[in-house]
Amino acid sequence: MFAPLAAAYKAELASFLNISQGLTSITKRDFYRLFNAAWTSSFTETLVTKAFAATGLHPFEPDAILRRFSTATPSNSRPSSSNSTTSLLSASDWRKIERLLRQAVDDIYDTKSKKLSQTIYTISVKNTLLQHENSQLKETLVN
Numbered sequence: 001m002f003a004p005l006a007a008a009y010k011a012e013l014a015s016f017l018n019i020s021q022g023l024t025s026i027t028k029r030d031f032y033r034l035f036n037a038a039w040t041s042s043f044t045e046t047l048v049t050k051a052f053a054a055t056g057l058h059p060f061e062p063d064a065i066l067r068r069f070s071t072a073t074p075s076n077s078r079p080s081s082s083n084s085t086t087s088l089l090s091a092s093d094w095r096k097i098e099r100l101l102r103q104a105v106d107d108i109y110d111t112k113s114k115k116l117s118q119t120i121y122t123i124s125v126k127n128t129l130l131q132h133e134n135s136q137l138k139e140t141l142v143n
Contacts, residue, residue, distance in 0.1 A: 001043070001051045008038035094124035 012034040016026070026034075049058075056064030097120050105113045 001047060004042040004047060005038055008042040009035060012038045094121055097124070 013026075016030065016034055052058040054064065056062055098117060101113070101117060101120065102108050105116075107113060108117075
């Protein structure tokens with residue numbers, strides 16, 4: 001309902017500025033005259049009736065708005081991991097992750113293994129710092 005009103009007011013304002021060639025300022029009287037013309041031209045009985053029908057007010061249909069927000073579940077959605085036997089390790093458990101890496105890698109002194117180990121540690125430290133920063137920011141917002 002308000003998009004047509006905005007468009008009508010914009011047209012009235014453009015017409016006013018065109019006629020006055022931008023030499024006069026808009027007073028309260030000018031605003032009311034422009035707004036009233038936009039209101040009477042845009043708020044028609046058919047527009048109001050369509051708006052009420054679209055929102056389900058008249059005729060009464062409570063599911064009219066809810067249908068806009070309902071989304072179909074995708075058929076290729078991932079299965080739930082709640083039945084999984086492996087648990088996820090948090091980034092703060094970098095020692096446990098390091099042990100898993102040592103079990104999975106044959107040569108822990110290999111350049112790639114060392115690089116992976118250092119990356120795990122770096123990510124863990126960054127995550128811990130970010131969690132600390134987040135908790136401080138949340139505390140600041142509360143207070």
